[in-house]
Amino acid sequence: MINPEVQQTSRVGVLAVVGVGLIGGSFAAALRKAGAVDRVLGVGRTPGPLAQARRLGLIDEVATLAQAAEQADLIFLATPVGTFPALLEGLLPSLKPATVITDGGSTKADVVQAAYGVLGSRAGQFIPGHPIAGAERTGPEAADATLYHGRNVVLTPLPENDPHQRQWLTRVWEQCGARVLTMAAQDHDTALASVSHVPHFLSSVFMAQVAASADADVRLRLAGTGFRDFTRIAAGSPEMWRDIFLANREAVLSELAQVRTVLAQAEQALEHNDGQQLFDLLERAALARRFWGSRSGLS
Amino acid sequence: MINPEVQQTSRVGVLAVVGVGLIGGSFAAALRKAGAVDRVLGVGRTPGPLAQARRLGLIDEVATLAQAAEQADLIFLATPVGTFPALLEGLLPSLKPATVITDGGSTKADVVQAAYGVLGSRAGQFIPGHPIAGAERTGPEAADATLYHGRNVVLTPLPENDPHQRQWLTRVWEQCGARVLTMAAQDHDTALASVSHVPHFLSSVFMAQVAASADADVRLRLAGTGFRDFTRIAAGSPEMWRDIFLANREAVLSELAQVRTVLAQAEQALEHNDGQQLFDLLERAALARRFWGSRSGLS
Numbered sequence: 001m002i003n004p005e006v007q008q009t010s011r012v013g014v015l016a017v018v019g020v021g022l023i024g025g026s027f028a029a030a031l032r033k034a035g036a037v038d039r040v041l042g043v044g045r046t047p048g049p050l051a052q053a054r055r056l057g058l059i060d061e062v063a064t065l066a067q068a069a070e071q072a073d074l075i076f077l078a079t080p081v082g083t084f085p086a087l088l089e090g091l092l093p094s095l096k097p098a099t100v101i102t103d104g105g106s107t108k109a110d111v112v113q114a115a116y117g118v119l120g121s122r123a124g125q126f127i128p129g130h131p132i133a134g135a136e137r138t139g140p141e142a143a144d145a146t147l148y149h150g151r152n153v154v155l156t157p158l159p160e161n162d163p164h165q166r167q168w169l170t171r172v173w174e175q176c177g178a179r180v181l182t183m184a185a186q187d188h189d190t191a192l193a194s195v196s197h198v199p200h201f202l203s204s205v206f207m208a209q210v211a212a213s214a215d216a217d218v219r220l221r222l223a224g225t226g227f228r229d230f231t232r233i234a235a236g237s238p239e240m241w242r243d244i245f246l247a248n249r250e251a252v253l254s255e256l257a258q259v260r261t262v263l264a265q266a267e268q269a270l271e272h273n274d275g276q277q278l279f280d281l282l283e284r285a286a287l288a289r290r291f292w293g294s295r296s297g298l299s
Numbered sequence: 300m301i302n303p304e305v306q307q308t309s310r311v312g313v314l315a316v317v318g319v320g321l322i323g324g325s326f327a328a329a330l331r332k333a334g335a336v337d338r339v340l341g342v343g344r345t346p347g348p349l350a351q352a353r354r355l356g357l358i359d360e361v362a363t364l365a366q367a368a369e370q371a372d373l374i375f376l377a378t379p380v381g382t383f384p385a386l387l388e389g390l391l392p393s394l395k396p397a398t399v400i401t402d403g404g405s406t407k408a409d410v411v412q413a414a415y416g417v418l419g420s421r422a423g424q425f426i427p428g429h430p431i432a433g434a435e436r437t438g439p440e441a442a443d444a445t446l447y448h449g450r451n452v453v454l455t456p457l458p459e460n461d462p463h464q465r466q467w468l469t470r471v472w473e474q475c476g477a478r479v480l481t482m483a484a485q486d487h488d489t490a491l492a493s494v495s496h497v498p499h500f501l502s503s504v505f506m507a508q509v510a511a512s513a514d515a516d517v518r519l520r521l522a523g524t525g526f527r528d529f530t531r532i533a534a535g536s537p538e539m540w541r542d543i544f545l546a547n548r549e550a551v552l553s554e555l556a557q558v559r560t561v562l563a564q565a566e567q568a569l570e571h572n573d574g575q576q577l578f579d580l581l582e583r584a585a586l587a588r589r590f591w592g593s594r595s596g597l598s
Binding site for chain 2: 132133134151152154181183187188190191192194195196198199200201202203204205206207208209210211212213215216218219220221222223224225226227228229230231232233234235236237238239241242245246249252253256258259260261262263266267270271273275278279281282283284285286288289290292293295296298
């Protein structure tokens with residue numbers, strides 16, 4: 001028995017996706033697949049990806065920011081967070097009062113700041129979000145209607161947000177198969193600095209160090225599956241990750257300092273041939289990782 | 300047209316596998332599948348895995364070190380490298396003069412030292428090797444006849460090795476689907492410190508740091524696929540990896556120092572909001588990783 005009112009309230013009439021790559025394209029694809037959206041507008045800087053998104057059926061038509069602001073019930077910003085202030089400025093003049101704007105940005109405190117800074121008294125129309133999903137692949141051809149299945153989406157609502165709109169957005173994400181969590185923007189950023197930004201930072205630093213070594217060729221010939229997994233994230237977009245690090249600079253630096261402390265302890269144990277201390281650290285890490293693996297649904 | 304002489308010279312009559320886990324069990328399984336072995340003996344410390352290996356058809360019978368030394372044409376040591384001196388001592392008294400011993404250890408300089416130290420004038424019967432393959436899974440049930448398909452196996456031969464036996468061992472590995480490379484033990488250890496041991500060290504340090512944080516639960520709930528890949532190796536055996544780090548201590552410490560230098564530069568760039576320097580590092584890493592991915596056959 002379906003409650004038609006509830007069903008209706010998780011529908012999106014017109015969706016506008018700004019940035020039709022993996023994150024935006026997958027959101028559109030998931031809502032289309034769920035039959036939860038009537039029409040999808042695609043907004044972007046360059047015609048190539050937009051044309052491709054249309055060929056792939058991710059969007060119905062290409063629109064400008066002003067057209068999206070006039071027509072859309074939900075606007076999803078799925079471009080690097082550094083672009084948000086300019087996007088919001090482009091949306092504001094034509095923005096319908098009932099339209100909800102949300103985003104897929106990996107940092108939230110800076111996005112909240114951009115929302116207040118640009119939207120001012122209409123900041124309540126912006127509900128910041130972050131779907132914890134992604135892949136090395138990018139562009140419309142990487143879009144996947146199942147990308148958000150079983151994944152967490154964090155909302156970091158503003159006090160000005162309408163509670164009904166917040167609930168509606170939660171149900172929209174749930175239609176994509178996601179689990180929705182709510183937390184403060186700063187808590188999100190601290191947690192993400194730890195489990196997403198720092199791993200990327202370390203993986204990239206490591207990869208750059210190996211590539212710069214005199215015998216990089218020999219090394220890389222001997223690299224196996226452990227290397228493959230550890231460095232996979234280092235292949236990600238330099239532009240996007242530079243923006244993420246700068247946007248979440250303090251939390252990332254603070255976590256890196258913590259990691260360096262543990263690293264120094266471990267190096268000292270190795271330097272002193274302290275097998276027991278090394279074993280204890282490796283065992284703590286292995287148990288924590290295995291426990292996480294058994295719980296996360298990702299391993 | 301198959302040359303019967305060549306075909307015959309890549310056959311193993313009796314194979315003894317010491318340690319019937321992933322590495323040893325997969326070697327036996329691969330040679331069985333290739334029809335390249337007549338009989339497989341399994342040697343181990345504990346009866347459980349041996350019984351399982353027999354049930355799985357990886358080995359024909361359980362044997363002692365002395366029995367293996369008396370009967371085997373090829374003895375494959377597939378236990379942690381720290382156990383090799385004791386194993387070689389157990390093998391030496393009964394070792395047939397024509398028997399070849401090889402191993403699957405992740406470090407080679409210490410294994411070479413153990414071979415000379417224990418086998419003395421018969422060290423030439425030991426051809427050190429390292430198949431660059433593995434997985435988080437362990438034990439006989441993880442054994443897989445295709446584990447070595449397309450993977451590199453490094454041999455670090457001793458001057459005392461018989462060239463024909465070296466060629467024979469090369470062909471035996473090729474029957475497992477592997478590519479065989481030859482290099483000096485020290486060069487192997489330096490390269491592996493860089494592309495295998497240091498990633499494991501960093502992954503474990505990072506995982507231990509996250510697990511020790513006050514809000515570990517929240518962090519780990521928000522961990523996604525990047526975290527999963529970056530920390531996968533941290534789930535590996537603490538015992539085995541402690542031994543590897545201790546065995547290759549100097550090379551690992553030297554590489555870690557190099558990584559710390561690049562890390563300090565990257566942190567400084569972030570601290571100074573130097574987007575260009577950050578971008579340059581991220582781009583170098585991304586290009587190197589993508590190039591490796593396209594070449595390695597592992598991505």
